Amino acid sequence: MAKKKENVPAKAVESLFNKVSNLIEQARVRVATAMNVAEVYTKYQIGRYIVEEEQSGNKRAEYGKQVLEGLSERLTARYGDGWSYSNLRQVRQFFLVYGNLTISDCQISNPPDFTLSWTHYLVLMRIKNADERRFYEIEATSGNWSVRELQRQYGSSLYERLALSRDKEQVARLSRVGNVVEKPEDIIKNPVTLEFVGLKPDASYSESNLESAIIGKLQEFLLELGKGFLFEARQKRFSFDEDDYYVDLVLYNRLLQCYVLVDLKVDKLTHQDLGQMQMYVNYYDRYVKQDFEKPTIGILLCKEKKDTLVKLTLPEDANIYASAYELYLPDKKLLQAKVKEWVNEFESTNATRTVNSFSQSPIF
Structure with missing residues (x-):
């Protein structure tokens, strides 16, 4: 008599299949x-x-x-x-x-360490500035960018936008180690480029339209914001004193270990907008943030921002930032010229300080 075949548990097969x-x-x-x-x-x-x-x-x-x-x-x-x-x-x-x-050249050097595909390097070779090329190579490797994403980030002038959002002393660091996220300022770009959402710059649209367009292209939006972003909620409600308040987008940055609240403004920034974001950040810090997490960051994405207004309205230690957004790719040549001017000014200032320091040194 043939031995009856035992039924193999489906869960065991599924578990083994997933592992293999x-x-x-x-x-x-x-x-x-x-x-x-x-x-x-x-x-x-x-x-x-x-x-x-x-x-x-x-x-x-x-x-x-x-x-x-x-x-x-x-x-x-x-x-x-x-x-x-x-x-x-x-x-x-x-x-x-x-x-x-x-x-x-007569001397041939040893090959560098290559980390990307040949198609990636076909894109990188077209970048004449060596510092900029090295930055995109580092970011494409660490972010596991596809060729399409590399082309998009280069086309959106990521290097220039980060450089213009940084302290002048940190510009050179971009080409050495890429965009390292260690503090809130490291996730700020000016401008934030949202050409992928499909809204026309000259068309009329509401904050709700912009929010819906971003949600529809959420992956692209998180990549544009930078490293370590996770999405938690849209129109997140919280209540106190019998009033309801809504945050447009609630994100979390796993590198900074903190919440990032984003409010969208289709008009120019006002002091009321800044005060409202301050309230949102205070609420999350006091009632939502865990003890091990870092202070909440607030970002206002606006059509037009004014740095002076931000400085006058908020205390110096406020963890709130305003960034302009654009619905089209920026003029790369214009941004390149700004970065060059930015760096030259920094180098000129440093050279002057060195000369002055030397002239004031005692001679023995």
Whole structure:
């Protein structure tokens, strides 16, 4: 008599399946990442060989073109598409950019540590400013940005907007370590770019329309705000003295370990708006915040802000910030010029201080 087959518990199968499935997915991600990095290192070395060959040629420009055309034909014949003359020129340029070289350099450096895909580096190579390029490379790596997200952040001038929102001494830090979130000021951008919500800048819309548009593009909104943001609620109600109050958006930043309250204003900022946000922040600090959490941050996103009004209305230690928002991508060249002016002014001030300090030093 055949032995009756026991029924396998569905929960046991489901649990084991999830564990094995997660392991396979993680392995696939590691393999894909390894393949992407291997491709980048390979193309870096190919670019190195091309530059070394060009350096040995007499008529460099014409010689280099003929060599690349011939190399393209041979590689395409053996390995298929992907080795066109224009692609090899990109590979050559990649080595010149990331090897910190010019065509006349004789010394070839060791390759840097590559962390992104080749398609990411095709975007990064177009950024001429080395500090800005390094910033986007760090942020794309730490934030696990897709190529599309990298293009969007560069197109929205993230580097310039952060630089103009920082103390001048912190601008250079962006290119060394990226945007490190350690204090409330580190999450502030001016302006906040909301082109993805789909509202037309010249059209009439209400705060409710803006809020609904943001909720509809919540992932993009949180990415625009920066690192560590989590969404908790919209139109969050709290009550005291028999009155109800509503916060437009309640977020939490896990890096700062604090609540972030956002109020949306479609008109220019007023002192009443600031006073209302102060009340919201006070309520959360006194009745919602846990002992281990940091003080609540208030952000007013407004069509037009006035820094002087904020300083006069709020105490110096207020954890409340006003940021303008725009429904279109900013003028990158204009922002770049502002950052350059900002940095030059800072460097000029430092140089003057150094000279004055030296001239006042006693001579022995």
